[in-house]
Amino acid sequence: MHHKFLLLAVILIVAGVLVALFWQFQAAPTPELANITGDQQQSSASSQTDDTDPAALNAEIESINIGDLDVEFRSIDADINSL
Numbered sequence: 001m002h003h004k005f006l007l008l009a010v011i012l013i014v015a016g017v018l019v020a021l022f023w024q025f026q027a028a029p030t031p032e033l034a035n036i037t038g039d040q041q042q043s044s045a046s047s048q049t050d051d052t053d054p055a056a057l058n059a060e061i062e063s064i065n066i067g068d069l070d071v072e073f074r075s076i077d078a079d080i081n082s083l
Contacts, residue, residue, distance in 0.1 A: 051057075
């Protein structure tokens with residue numbers, strides 16, 4: 001009888017701690033959203049539209065210099081062929 005009471009008490013304590021942790025994380029505001037003012041929200045919204053503009057993305061992709069890929073992969077191809 002004493003062991004059942006101890007087991008029940010441990011289960012209730014663990015459940016209480018889990019509920020308290022869940023409640024704490026649900027009640028806490030997310031720090032990145034709590035510190036943003038209205039002006040910052042508007043500027044971040046406009047920067048997101050600039051980042052997703054297809055013309056801007058294509059220009060950024062075209063500006064990337066990948067060099068001569070055949071030269072870059074010759075040593076890798078030689079290593080693979082030697083296996």
